[in-house]
Amino acid sequence: MNKKELLQLIIKKRSFLCVGLDTDIQLIPQYLLKYPDPVFEFNKAIIDATIDLAIAYKPNLAFYESMGLSGWASLEKTMKYLNQFKGQVFTIADAKRGDIGNTSKMYAKAFFEHLDFDSVTVAPYMGEDSVKPFLEYKDKWVILLGLTSNKGSNDFQFLETGNGKLYEQVITKAQQWGTPDQLMFVIGATHPEAFKHIRQLAPDYFYLVPGVGAQGGDMQKTCENGLSADCGLIINSARNIIYASKGEDFAQAAQKSARKTVEEMANYLPVFSKE
Amino acid sequence: MNKKELLQLIIKKRSFLCVGLDTDIQLIPQYLLKYPDPVFEFNKAIIDATIDLAIAYKPNLAFYESMGLSGWASLEKTMKYLNQFKGQVFTIADAKRGDIGNTSKMYAKAFFEHLDFDSVTVAPYMGEDSVKPFLEYKDKWVILLGLTSNKGSNDFQFLETGNGKLYEQVITKAQQWGTPDQLMFVIGATHPEAFKHIRQLAPDYFYLVPGVGAQGGDMQKTCENGLSADCGLIINSARNIIYASKGEDFAQAAQKSARKTVEEMANYLPVFSKE
Numbered sequence: 001m002n003k004k005e006l007l008q009l010i011i012k013k014r015s016f017l018c019v020g021l022d023t024d025i026q027l028i029p030q031y032l033l034k035y036p037d038p039v040f041e042f043n044k045a046i047i048d049a050t051i052d053l054a055i056a057y058k059p060n061l062a063f064y065e066s067m068g069l070s071g072w073a074s075l076e077k078t079m080k081y082l083n084q085f086k087g088q089v090f091t092i093a094d095a096k097r098g099d100i101g102n103t104s105k106m107y108a109k110a111f112f113e114h115l116d117f118d119s120v121t122v123a124p125y126m127g128e129d130s131v132k133p134f135l136e137y138k139d140k141w142v143i144l145l146g147l148t149s150n151k152g153s154n155d156f157q158f159l160e161t162g163n164g165k166l167y168e169q170v171i172t173k174a175q176q177w178g179t180p181d182q183l184m185f186v187i188g189a190t191h192p193e194a195f196k197h198i199r200q201l202a203p204d205y206f207y208l209v210p211g212v213g214a215q216g217g218d219m220q221k222t223c224e225n226g227l228s229a230d231c232g233l234i235i236n237s238a239r240n241i242i243y244a245s246k247g248e249d250f251a252q253a254a255q256k257s258a259r260k261t262v263e264e265m266a267n268y269l270p271v272f273s274k275e
Numbered sequence: 276m277n278k279k280e281l282l283q284l285i286i287k288k289r290s291f292l293c294v295g296l297d298t299d300i301q302l303i304p305q306y307l308l309k310y311p312d313p314v315f316e317f318n319k320a321i322i323d324a325t326i327d328l329a330i331a332y333k334p335n336l337a338f339y340e341s342m343g344l345s346g347w348a349s350l351e352k353t354m355k356y357l358n359q360f361k362g363q364v365f366t367i368a369d370a371k372r373g374d375i376g377n378t379s380k381m382y383a384k385a386f387f388e389h390l391d392f393d394s395v396t397v398a399p400y401m402g403e404d405s406v407k408p409f410l411e412y413k414d415k416w417v418i419l420l421g422l423t424s425n426k427g428s429n430d431f432q433f434l435e436t437g438n439g440k441l442y443e444q445v446i447t448k449a450q451q452w453g454t455p456d457q458l459m460f461v462i463g464a465t466h467p468e469a470f471k472h473i474r475q476l477a478p479d480y481f482y483l484v485p486g487v488g489a490q491g492g493d494m495q496k497t498c499e500n501g502l503s504a505d506c507g508l509i510i511n512s513a514r515n516i517i518y519a520s521k522g523e524d525f526a527q528a529a530q531k532s533a534r535k536t537v538e539e540m541a542n543y544l545p546v547f548s549k550e
Contacts, residue, residue, distance in 0.1 A: 022378075062374060062381035068389040072347045098398065099337060099371050100490075101423040103297070114343040123373065123398045125420055127427020145400055150375040152402020155448060159441065161434040166441065173430060196482035215375075 001090050001118045002139050003181045003230075006206070009055045009090065010231045011272050015262040018056035018092065018208070019046065019254075020238025021078065022063050029250050039067070039074035042250075044081055046242055049251040051089065053258040056234055057082055058092040058208075079115045090234070092208065093117040094144065098130040105133040112137045119143050120167055121186060121208070124170045128177055135178045142183050146171045147198065149188025149211030171201050180204040187226070187234070189217025195225035199232075206232050213240035223268035230270065234250075237261055276365055276393045277414050278505075281481070284365065285506045286547050290537040292319065293331035293367065293483070294529075295513025296353065297338050302518055304525050306427045310384045314342070314349035317525075319356055321517055324526040327366065328533040331509055332357055333367040333483075334396025354390045365509070367418065367483065370391040373405040380408040384514050387415045396461060399445045403452055410453045417458050421446045421473070446476050448516070455479040462501070464492025464510070470500030475505075479521030481507050488515035494536075498543035505546065512536055 001009075010016050023039050033039040045083055047057065059078060068196035082091050090117070097107040097120060104122075111120040112134070119141035132202055135144045147167040157167040164172065173186055180202075187198055189211035207226060211217035211234055219235070226233050241261070245253030276284075285291050298314050307313040322332065334353060340344035357366050372382040372395060379397075386395040387409070394416035397406055409417045422432055422442040431443040439447065446460055455477075462473055464486035473482070482501060486492035487510055494510070501508050516536070519527030 024381075060374075060378055060381075062372070062378045062385065065385035066381040066389065068385070069344070069347050069351055071385075072344050076344055094374075096335070096374050096398070096401075097371065099335075099369075100423070100485075103335055105336045105342040106299075106335075110337065110340035110343070110346075114341065123371070125398050125400045125431060126371075126425055127430030127432070129427040131427075138519050148375070148401050148403055150404050152404040152406075152446050155402030156400060156441065156444065157402070159434075159436040159444060161436060161441075166431065166434065166436075167429065167435060210375075231285050 001087070005087065007230055009088070013053065013055055014266045014269060015053055015055050016231055016233050016235055016265055016269070017258060017262050018058050018234045018235045018236040019054045019258065020094070021046070021057055021242065022238040023242065024063055025040045025139065027246070028130065029246060029248055031248060036092065037077060039071070040077040043074070043078045043168055045251040047256050048227055048257045049255040050241070051085060053255070053262045054089065056090040056092055058094045058236055060238070061093060061095040064239055076115065083116055087260065091118045092119040096121050096123050096145065098123040098126050100126070101133060102128045104130050108134045108137065110235055112140045119184070121145065121258070123172065131174070131177055137183055140182070142178055143208045144170065144174050144183060144185055146185035147187050147191055147194055149190045149215050149217060149271040151186065163205035168201060171198060173203060180206070184208055186210065188221070189222045190215055192218045192225060195222060199226060199228060203228060204230070206234060209233055209235045213237050219264060220268070227268060227270065229270065276362070278361065281365055282505055284363070284367060286343050288328065288330055289541045289544060290328055290330050291335050291506055291508050291510055291540060291544070292329045292533060292537050293509045293511040294329045294370070294516055294533065296321065296332055296334040296513050296517065297513040298517065299338055300342065302521070304521055304523055306523060311353050312349055312352060314346070315352040318349070319354045320526040321529050322357065323514070323531045324533060325398055326360060328355045328530070329364065331367055332367040333369045333511055335513070336368060336370040351390065354392065358391055366393045367454040368395040371396050371398050371420065373398040373401050375401070376404045376408060379405050383409045383412065387412045389527060394459070396420065399449065406449070406452055410457055415457070417453060418483045419445065419449050419460055421460035422466055422469055424465045424492060428463065443476060446473060450477060455481070461485065464497045465490055465492070467493050467496035467500060468529055469496060474501060474503060479505070481509060484508055484510045488512050495543070497538070502543060502545065504545065510540065
């Protein structure tokens with residue numbers, strides 16, 4: 001999916017919501033355990049209930065890997081299902097990968113060829129040659145960690161480098177590697193004050209924003225400071241939506257929670273000339 | 276495996292060689308394709324041929340993930356096989372993971388519980404709470420990226436932070452999170468000059484050293500500058516060993532290449548009082 005198509009999706013749905021598929025078999029309704037693949041059944045029901053509201057889905061790889069082979073089977077099934085909606089949703093492998101060139105190439109193969117995700121989250125510590133192999137795929141995206149939502153973001157990301165803080169250096173330097181048509185940044189909603197400044201650093205790039213909801217990020221401030229003329233934000237919500245109910249009505253409850261989030265989002269979204 | 280047991284292994288084998296299982300189905304001898312799981316057959320033959328020489332094995336996750344479900348099946352089989360040699364080898368999941376706390380916890384579950392690795396490589400960008408969940412397992416290890424072997428290590432790791440370079444900050448700060456009995460650092464052999472200084476920063480920690488061989492790192496300088504009284508180094512070699520021959524004699528060729536490397540290593544290894 002290219003940037004224009006992504007924006008069309010946002011305009012059509014008047015939403016920039018990403019649903020995080022952090023599916024934990026211990027937290028899903030117990031009656032699903034009677035199915036051969038409870039994790040997939042859960043994901044499918046969540047997707048079906050929210051497909052008109054969400055523009056993106058983000059399976060969190062750790063949750064699938066923690067179950068070993070059966071988790072990977074659930075992930076593959078989920079992606080096969082999501083890819084039936086090609087053009088209607090943007091898919092994100094939340095994998096935080098990154099390694100030396102020949103290894104990143106293999107990760108790119110895993111996520112872009114084998115699983116056919118539209119994008120993958122990548123960690124910046126190893127620099128350019130760890131990111132480049134992911135950028136060699138047309139209409140696929142790298143979502144590079146910029147300023148993360150967790151407490152540990154304070155350990156290194158705010159270090160002064162003599163030329164801005166580390167996360168600012170990452171955001172500045174990475175723009176030499178990838179254009180706004182193939183590169184986004186992860187910017188946590190728990191730093192709403194930083195968005196204004198980051199928007200100046202990378203005006204034309206999309207940001208994937210975790211941390212609204214369970215982690216305490218502020219939607220209003222994030223939107224006020226982070227939205228660009230092309231929207232430029234994809235806000236992720238996982239636990240608040242997928243675990244809105246632990247009963248048999250989990251999908252309806254997820255839909256209700258997603259709708260509420262999208263209605264709030266729509267207040268902040270600019271009116272696009274193409275609408 | 277704890278630090279004492281690791282050192283006993285090094286003393287017994289007079290080796291600190293790790294064999295990198297970067298197994299690429301396109302590079303293994305073609306006659307293996309007749310087996311139901313060619314990647315596992317290859318790994319098993321390499322392990323059998325080098326088990327008396329190597330103290331560690333390091334599957335590189337990207338190579339398995341690139342094959343999807345069948346790759347994960349090969350990885351699980353390889354780990355089941357390696358875990359039959361418990362106490363005789365140290366196992367490393369080269370995965371470069373790291374995410375917010377609840378997600379790192381899931382990765383820890385994947386690698387330490389499900390696959391039962393002794394250690395996992397972790398990226399430091401997201402800070403303390405992204406690393407801690409891995410440190411909560413007794414006798415399991417985090418191997419944190421310090422100074423990596425690739426060209427991109429120059430992009431951020433050498434940035435001056437006002438209190439040392441970024442990689443020095445990482446190595447210094449992480450020692451507050453984990454002891455030398457549960458934490459190691461990745462230090463690339465392509466920076467042999469940095470080892471002396473790093474050894475002063477973290478005198479009692481083990482370093483996992485990639486970059487000898489195909490990436491051009493210098494074994495002699497690495498050993499002269501990096502060895503500690505407790506050895507303190509695990510040197511990885513992948514391509515030079517596992518692809519020493521592309522014919523049916525690949526396992527014997529791997530053994531020969533591993534033996535040559537171990538003989539070179541033994542020259543630098545101190546004589547331990549317990550020997």
